[in-house]
Amino acid sequence: MSPLKILGKFLISVGIGVLLFLIWTLWGTGIYTERQQNRLETEFAALEPVAETGGPRPNFDPAPGAPVFKLEIPRIDVDHIVVEGVGVEQLKAGPGHYPACEDRFALPLCLRDDGDVFWPGEEGRVIVSAHRTTYGAPFWDLDKLKAGDRITTTTKWGTFEYVVTRTSVVDDDEPVPSTGNAAELLLTTCNPKFSADQRLLVFAELEVGI
Amino acid sequence: MIEPNRDPKQPGRWKRRGLELALWAAVAIITALLLVYASDRWLPANF
Numbered sequence: 001m002s003p004l005k006i007l008g009k010f011l012i013s014v015g016i017g018v019l020l021f022l023i024w025t026l027w028g029t030g031i032y033t034e035r036q037q038n039r040l041e042t043e044f045a046a047l048e049p050v051a052e053t054g055g056p057r058p059n060f061d062p063a064p065g066a067p068v069f070k071l072e073i074p075r076i077d078v079d080h081i082v083v084e085g086v087g088v089e090q091l092k093a094g095p096g097h098y099p100a101c102e103d104r105f106a107l108p109l110c111l112r113d114d115g116d117v118f119w120p121g122e123e124g125r126v127i128v129s130a131h132r133t134t135y136g137a138p139f140w141d142l143d144k145l146k147a148g149d150r151i152t153t154t155t156k157w158g159t160f161e162y163v164v165t166r167t168s169v170v171d172d173d174e175p176v177p178s179t180g181n182a183a184e185l186l187l188t189t190c191n192p193k194f195s196a197d198q199r200l201l202v203f204a205e206l207e208v209g210i
Numbered sequence: 211m212i213e214p215n216r217d218p219k220q221p222g223r224w225k226r227r228g229l230e231l232a233l234w235a236a237v238a239i240i241t242a243l244l245l246v247y248a249s250d251r252w253l254p255a256n257f
Contacts (some may be wrong), residue, residue, distance in 0.1 A: 013234040017241025024246060088250060 033136030034094035076141035095130035120153035140191035162204035
C-alpha cells in the first residue's frame with residue numbers, strides 16, 4: 001500500500017473519530033445527564049425534610065455533586081435537580097449551585113468572599129449555573145425568559161417562588177453589580193450558544209415561600 | 211462458487227482486510243476518546 005493511500009485512510013479514520021465525538025457531545029452527553037438526574041431525583045426524595053427551621057440546617061454543607069434542591073422553570077421546560085458545585089463533573093449531572101465564594105468563584109458572580117453560601121429562601125444571591133449546550137443543555141432556552149416569568153425552587157425546608165426581574169448579557173470577566181441583601185436568584189450560562197465568550201444572566205427576586 | 215475468503219489464489223486476503231479495518235476503527239475510536247478527554251479539560255464547564 002502506498003504512503004498516500006495509508007495517509008488517506010488515516011485521515012478518513014480521524015474524520016470518523018471526530019464524527020463519533022460530535023455524536024457523543026450532542027446526544028450521548030444528554031443521555032448521561034438524564035441518567036444522573038434520575039439518580040439524583042431518587043436521592044433528593046430520600047433526604048430528610050427540615051421542617052422546623054424554615055431554612056437549611058445550621059452548617060448545611062453538602063458535598064460536591066450532592067442534590068440540594070429542585071429547580072422548575074415552566075416557561076422553558078426546566079425541571080432539574082440542582083447539585084452542589086459548578087465544577088466540570090458536577091455540571092455533567094445537572095445545574096450546579098455556586099458554593100462559597102472562593103478564589104475561582106470570585107467576581108463577577110459572588111457578592112461576598114467570607115465563605116457565606118446562600119440557599120433558596122434566604123436573603124442574598126443564590127446562584128445556579130448550567131450548561132447551555134451539551135449534557136442535557138438545561139439552560140438552552142434561558143434567553144427566552146422574560147420579566148414576570150416564574151421560577152420555583154423546592155428545597156427540603158420549603159418551596160420558594162422567584163419572579164424574573166431582568167436578563168443581561170455580560171463578558172465573562174465583567175462584574176455583576178451587587179443588589180445588596182435582596183433575596184435573589186441568579187441563573188447563569190454561556191452565551192451565545194456554543195460559545196463561552198459571554199455570560200447570560202437571569203435575575204429573579206423571591207416572591208413567596210410556601 | 212468459491213467463497214472469497216476461501217479463494218485458494220489469495221489465502222488470508224480477507225483476514226488481512228479485517229485486521230486493517232480493525233486498525234482504522236481503532237484509530238477512529240482513539241481519536242474520539244482523545245477529543246472527549248480534551249473537551250473535558252479545556253472547554254468551559256458551562257459551555
